[in-house]
Amino acid sequence: MFSKILIANRGEIACRVISTCKRLGIKTVAIYSDIDRASRHTLMADESYLIPGEDPNISYLSSHEIITIAKQTNSEAIHPGYGFLSENAEFAKIVEESGIVFIGPSSDAIATMGLKDRAKSLMEKVGVPVVPGYHAKEQNNLEEIATNIGFPLIIKAIAGGGGRGMRLVDKPDEFQNLLSEAKSEALKFFGNDRVIIEKYIQKPRHIEVQVFGDGNRVIALFERDCSLQRRHQKIIEEAPAPGISSVMRKALCDAAIKTAEAVSYKGAGTVEFIVDTSSGLSENKFYFLEMNTRLQVEHSVTEAILKLDLVEWQLRVAFSGELPLRQDELKIQGHAIEARIYAEDVQSGFLPDSGTIEKIVYPENVRIDTGISEGDKISTYYDPMILKITAFADNRPLVIEALKRALLETHIMGVKTNLDFLNRLLNLSEFSNESFDTGLIGSNIKKLASLRTPTTEVLALASIGILGLSNLNNTSFLTGFTLWKNLRKFVKFSNSQKEFLTEVECLGGTRFLVKVEKNIHEINYENNGWTIDGKNTEFLYWQSKSDFSIISKFKYDFQIKDLLTVSSENSDNNHLVIAPMPGQISEIYVNEGDLVLKGDRLVVLESMKMEHAISANMSGKIESILVSKGQKVDNRELILRIYLKSDDE
Structure with missing residues (x-):
């Protein structure tokens, strides 16, 4: 086995590879950018080396620097992880030519499968159906x-x-x-x-097959369903795929093996298929989509149902050229589902969020994969995934319940996340009864993405938190001499849709009355727990500057308001076009003086490895453009102004 390898990646996948290497006694070398000086993968590795710069183009995508560090550290192999250079045929070739082992397929296989037109032409030749x-x-x-x-x-x-x-x-x-x-x-x-x-297939399921090859022989490690996607990115993956018959499973696996064998595949790969479910699942209605010549983000569900470590398999195949098991030795056991937790603003169309992770509370009895620690910043330069949660159980209904429970027990403070969205998604009847396709999220988007309305009980707890009363050490200053009357305080706060005004009365000790609209709730801390109106309740409070979050079963985000501040709820700011997140202006489609209609594309903002088109929210004339192409902008920064055109314009 290798004695030392370099990991040409960061974050969750770098940590994942390091964990397996530690178990196998393999020394690891990490690379890191200026942003990642104190990141988890940097600290976990046996050796870590800086490639200066923040932009991944000059750090994690710097082939020359990576290979130089590999040689300097006497690394015998390079693991590319996923993303970055993992499917870069030129990088794989340079690694091969340098005498270092590339932990993955040959550069020729990557080149063939990396170009979708070449891959599909090859599939037509070998008899794998294409769209x-x-x-x-x-x-x-x-x-x-x-x-x-x-x-x-x-x-x-x-x-x-x-x-x-x-x-x-x-x-x-x-x-x-x-x-x-x-x-x-x-x-x-x-x-x-x-x-x-x-x-476009109208009612598609996205089903993929995990394959492993030794350069001659290929085996299939069965399928995963990755149909639940937003913005074409997977967020829920499961194995095995629900509703698949043994006949269809064999047809999918046979097609995947044929695909990989066509390029003499070596290492871990995934063959993705799109399945037409318009008339039900059938072994005759699936089509080759693409082949990913690397380990997938969702490999954990395959590991769970086969009781394998696929990173270990990658290392062993790269070192010895031999597959650890035969096809007939692989047996599916149970069911696994993975959820990807992202820093993103669901109510704003899943725009990536950035900021500092101030607090993470992990659930129990599930697998956690992450490259993030408390205090880390979610940067606009990298993918905003915070962690993955993988649940396993004997059957699908049990694992769905386990994952829903885990999502409720996961708390992340400092950035907006998709935790509540994922929980709602798992609660859809179409998901539990296996009648879903890739359109499930789009057809239920209002139900899934709407802001959860806080109950008056939640608002009462929020009021206690704002006054610092959830910290039991802070209650004494409000319970002393107050001219024979209980102290009362007004509290003003808001969420992204509404402002709230409550009144808190301190009854003494840790007892409070909170008036919310027409409701009055009594809150008390007793027997090491909080109660509201005599019933036990979960209550966690976390504050960051003027923002704070309440967790009472679900997470609710609020902002503290100054009682003297005039509400801007009814102000009309439609003429202002504001950056919805930090990023870089990559395109500007308009000029000053141009007439635009509501919905017209104005600029493209590049952030977190994605491009986001910003459109006009009113018709009018472009009054002024305050940015230039290539300029970096902060969240909520003004980009341009539009004014309503008059009738004679």
Whole structure:
């Protein structure tokens, strides 16, 4: 076995690889950027080396620097993780030529499967079904080609992945704008703006097969269902795929093996299929989507049902060239589901959030994978995933309940997250009864993404928290001599939709009356727990500057208001276009003086490895543009102004 390897990655996957290496007695070398000086993976590794800079283009994507460090540290192999250089054929080739082992497939296999047009042409040759569409190199007349294919359709970057460089086009008049966005995003993140166009399958399931090869022989480690996605990115994955018959499982696995064998595959890979469920699940209605020539984020669910360590498999195959098990030795046991927890603002269309992780409370009896520690910052330079939670049980109903419980027991302070969204998603009847497809989130988005309305009990607890009374050491100053009357205090706070005004009366000790609208609640701390109106309740309070969060079964985010501040609830700021998050302006579509209609694209903001089009929220004329292409902007920074055009304009 290797004695030392370098991990050319960061965050959760770097920590995941380091954990297995520690168990196997393999020394690890980490690389880190300026932002990651004190990150978990930097501290976990046996050796860590700085590649200066914040931008990943000059740190984690710096092939030359990475190989130089590998040689200096006498690392025998490089593990690329996922993302960054993991599917970069040129990097794999340079590693191979330097005499260092690349823990993954050959550079030729990566090159073939990394370009979707080449991969699909190869699949047609070996008899693996592909989605109807356009996969040729020529990039002229794409609008005419799209019209011939028919709408809706999907534009995909040929070198893309993770939803980047991908756009769903519903109508012909959207094609050119979305094509430009897909090409721009693809060029930035993959260095190649070529795209393919495919017919959109109306009721698809996204099912993928984990494969492992030794360069000659390939085995399938069965399938995963990854249909629950937002913005083309997976957020819930499970294994095995629900509702799959043994006949269909064999057909999927056989097709995946045929795919990998076509490129003499070595190491871990995933063959992704899109399954047409419009007339039910069938072994004759699935199509090759792409092959990911690396370990997937969701590999943990496969590990759970097979009781294997796939990182260990990667290391052993790379070292010895032999597969640890035969196909007939693999047996599915139980069911596993993984949830990805992101720093994102669900109510603002899943825009990534950034900030400092001030507090994390982890659930018990589930697997946690993370590269984040308390005090770490979620940066705009990297993917905003905070952690993964993987639950395992004997069957699907039990594991759904286990994961729902785990999500409720997970608390993250300092940034907005999708925890509540994920819990609602798992509670949908379509998910539990296995009648879902990739459209499940979109068809239930209002139910899933609406702001959870705080009860008057929650507002009462929030009032106690604001006054510092949830900290039992702070109650004495409010319970002393007050001219024979109990002390009363007004409290003003808000969430993103409404302002609240409550009145707290201190009854003495740890007893309080809180008036909320027309309701009065009695809150008390007794027997090492909080009660409200005589009933036990969960109550956690966390404050950060003017923002605070209450956890009482669910998490509620609020902002503290000054009682003297005039409400701006009814102010009209539609004419101001404001950055919804920190990032960099990558495109500006308008000029000062241009007339625009509500919904027209104005600028593109690049943040957290994704591009976000910002559109006009009113019709009018562009009065002033306050940013330039390439400029970095902060959250809530003013980008441009629009004013209503008069009738004679």
